[in-house]
Amino acid sequence: MPHISPFAPIDAPKILPVLGVRLNGIACNLKPSGRPDLMLAELPEGTTVAGVFTRSLTTAAPVDWCKSILPKGSARALVVHAGNANAFTGRRGMALVEKSTEAIALRIGCAADNVSIAGTGIIAEPIREEQILGSIPKLVEGLRDDGWELASHSIMTTDTYPKSASRVAEISDQSVTISGIAKGAGMIAPDMATMLCFIFTDAKLDGVILQEILNRVNLKTFSNVSIDGDTSTNDTLLLFATGRIAPKASITSSADPLLHDFEKKLTEVVMDLALQVVRDGEGISKFITVSCHGARTESDAHAIARSIAESPLVKSAMGGGSPNWGRIVMAVGKAGRPISKERLKVWLGPHLMASEGDPNDDVDRVAVQAYMNQPEVSIAVDVGMGEKSATIWTCDLTAAYVEINAAYKT
Amino acid sequence: MPHISPFAPIDAPKILPVLGVRLNGIACNLKPSGRPDLMLAELPEGTTVAGVFTRSLTTAAPVDWCKSILPKGSARALVVHAGNANAFTGRRGMALVEKSTEAIALRIGCAADNVSIAGTGIIAEPIREEQILGSIPKLVEGLRDDGWELASHSIMTTDTYPKSASRVAEISDQSVTISGIAKGAGMIAPDMATMLCFIFTDAKLDGVILQEILNRVNLKTFSNVSIDGDTSTNDTLLLFATGRIAPKASITSSADPLLHDFEKKLTEVVMDLALQVVRDGEGISKFITVSCHGARTESDAHAIARSIAESPLVKSAMGGGSPNWGRIVMAVGKAGRPISKERLKVWLGPHLMASEGDPNDDVDRVAVQAYMNQPEVSIAVDVGMGEKSATIWTCDLTAAYVEINAAYKT
Numbered sequence: 048m049p050h051i052s053p054f055a056p057i058d059a060p061k062i063l064p065v066l067g068v069r070l071n072g073i074a075c076n077l078k079p080s081g082r083p084d085l086m087l088a089e090l091p092e093g094t095t096v097a098g099v100f101t102r103s104l105t106t107a108a109p110v111d112w113c114k115s116i117l118p119k120g121s122a123r124a125l126v127v128h129a130g131n132a133n134a135f136t137g138r139r140g141m142a143l144v145e146k147s148t149e150a151i152a153l154r155i156g157c158a159a160d161n162v163s164i165a166g167t168g169i170i171a172e173p174i175r176e177e178q179i180l181g182s183i184p185k186l187v188e189g190l191r192d193d194g195w196e197l198a199s200h201s202i203m204t205t206d207t208y209p210k211s212a213s214r215v216a217e218i219s220d221q222s223v224t225i226s227g228i229a230k231g232a233g234m235i236a237p238d239m240a241t242m243l244c245f246i247f248t249d250a251k252l253d254g255v256i257l258q259e260i261l262n263r264v265n266l267k268t269f270s271n272v273s274i275d276g277d278t279s280t281n282d283t284l285l286l287f288a289t290g291r292i293a294p295k296a297s298i299t300s301s302a303d304p305l306l307h308d309f310e311k312k313l314t315e316v317v318m319d320l321a322l323q324v325v326r327d328g329e330g331i332s333k334f335i336t337v338s339c340h341g342a343r344t345e346s347d348a349h350a351i352a353r354s355i356a357e358s359p360l361v362k363s364a365m366g367g368g369s370p371n372w373g374r375i376v377m378a379v380g381k382a383g384r385p386i387s388k389e390r391l392k393v394w395l396g397p398h399l400m401a402s403e404g405d406p407n408d409d410v411d412r413v414a415v416q417a418y419m420n421q422p423e424v425s426i427a428v429d430v431g432m433g434e435k436s437a438t439i440w441t442c443d444l445t446a447a448y449v450e451i452n453a454a455y456k457t
Numbered sequence: 458m459p460h461i462s463p464f465a466p467i468d469a470p471k472i473l474p475v476l477g478v479r480l481n482g483i484a485c486n487l488k489p490s491g492r493p494d495l496m497l498a499e500l501p502e503g504t505t506v507a508g509v510f511t512r513s514l515t516t517a518a519p520v521d522w523c524k525s526i527l528p529k530g531s532a533r534a535l536v537v538h539a540g541n542a543n544a545f546t547g548r549r550g551m552a553l554v555e556k557s558t559e560a561i562a563l564r565i566g567c568a569a570d571n572v573s574i575a576g577t578g579i580i581a582e583p584i585r586e587e588q589i590l591g592s593i594p595k596l597v598e599g600l601r602d603d604g605w606e607l608a609s610h611s612i613m614t615t616d617t618y619p620k621s622a623s624r625v626a627e628i629s630d631q632s633v634t635i636s637g638i639a640k641g642a643g644m645i646a647p648d649m650a651t652m653l654c655f656i657f658t659d660a661k662l663d664g665v666i667l668q669e670i671l672n673r674v675n676l677k678t679f680s681n682v683s684i685d686g687d688t689s690t691n692d693t694l695l696l697f698a699t700g701r702i703a704p705k706a707s708i709t710s711s712a713d714p715l716l717h718d719f720e721k722k723l724t725e726v727v728m729d730l731a732l733q734v735v736r737d738g739e740g741i742s743k744f745i746t747v748s749c750h751g752a753r754t755e756s757d758a759h760a761i762a763r764s765i766a767e768s769p770l771v772k773s774a775m776g777g778g779s780p781n782w783g784r785i786v787m788a789v790g791k792a793g794r795p796i797s798k799e800r801l802k803v804w805l806g807p808h809l810m811a812s813e814g815d816p817n818d819d820v821d822r823v824a825v826q827a828y829m830n831q832p833e834v835s836i837a838v839d840v841g842m843g844e845k846s847a848t849i850w851t852c853d854l855t856a857a858y859v860e861i862n863a864a865y866k867t
Binding site for chain 1: 516544580773776783784795854862
């Protein structure tokens, strides 16, 4: 029986439609299962786009393409293939990107460099180009305003549920919709736009403003989640604004107070998706929040929280419901950032396990064990050096993760 | 049934005795199993000592003690407890170190700061001091010249076999013996003296010379092995020279050619022990050699090899016998060191999987799969930037690793 995340929602959240966006998702047999694996979003003329990509130095062909066209700032379509990442596929990989975007551009009537592309799935296995190119007519014909669920399903790989989120924001007394879809679920590390995440809004916003907002949102959301510390070749976060709802006032800066609610709601959508990705981490049994307080700098706090969140020993202990907080101390020590061993405090949820460098003898071990058996667990440390904090969201390391990744071929 | 490393030797290697060293190992019930967990080595007057320790910032009390006494350069005893690391145990932890070394010093007639101490096992759980202090009379009484196997057994934790190695070296036409013992088996990362490893020789060598040689040997051995990327609070590598065999010529520098054979054989002993530690990595099913060639600097080569060796996705794939070399490309990309995507080459053993940034279509997939099913696997990359290389030895990530560490309490 396949492993299903215990955090999978019973009902998929309702996705609010975004004016001007039409979508479709079909099967082109990149996934051996025959499930949908090719997604298209068509966007109206005037759509602006912003993006954040993996920091990997072995980026996939689709990422290279998107980075090269992003400065143009406009988009008319997004195509996504799942089951094969088209990464490290050399000249053939880039040729396929060029042919795919060209074929879609011809059918919807735009330039190829107005077509964004993303891929996810197995790395370093060439795609037979007829699989994608032969499916494009059907893909374009099936575009529809209510194709959101088709889209969210067709970008999944080892995800055990589709991921979407929507909010309504106010810009100068007008309501705009923000809807996004994302997919996980392994090879996820912070410090970049992680995995595939596509956000659409009907607001009318300049591409430069959109990019500045997206950069800030990314730092607050995807930069703080980690599944296994591995970094994908394909991570892509794209934000499209169809421009169907123009603000009544002129907006010339991303810092304009008129955009506060938009940025707040966009952050909520992206954070919601980022945490959905964590809650569907490969083999997950526990959702873990790791906080580092008392650091000298935010960078130190982030590095220490990440060292805890990515330690295989900490993650294995959490999976076993073991209150083995000594491993948290180990992970603090290995981060290499300034800490005070004499002032170090460690909490498991509400339980102070150690303070002033000494184990807390008064801790209620029965209550701690009951806490560790919960599906959601918080780890916090105070490293006693200053006032800065950071939080990372992650999941545990289980035998199921290993089994999924020992066999993963799709 | 407990997991036993498939690389466990059928017969333990013979340990050559070292003149002047007496050893013992007994049970003091730190291990719930009742197996031996307290080791003592007595050393003659005139013994010099060198050491390398974990780079963790949350070092255990025994490490703090050894670092503080090391500048003295002389030693009369080494005591090691297994099953409890005495790490992050605050003032009580350091008090126990002081009482233990003092009690041993009294019985063998030396100063407490001539007694080295090391610990391994669970972190952050206080030791009841009578467990160790009450066992010291029996521990000292049982010291014997042939106590090597007792010693190597009593420092084990999750190790599935005891680890030892011996060589004979020549210094100015005299034969000296080098014998060592070590223990693993999780929480092991490079860049420092990893785990517990104690080496003894009957050569007469100045402490400063000994330390210079040990630093060089460490860089070639323990600095290049990794189990899971986690860094222990307790890692300790100590080298004791009892001085029973004085060189005929005067030696005043660690670079003296008269010491070449000694350094070579010492490197062999430590490397042998380091690889034994990897071959007994928690839950191991495959022994993996990762090499990075063509890097701009040695540091780059080391960082890239380490990124591959510590990637949970690469390690899971290796465990599953999966030739999923795309994950190797991913790990190269996430290392953040300069590489040429266009010149990147990837090998699985003798099989060139990709070159010039393109998958190799001519590779014999049947032969590759047969290769991946072997118990020992090599991964190599050439990143196309220069002439520097590095090699890391590691093991795979298996469901057994997770299960051991979900439950590990001893």
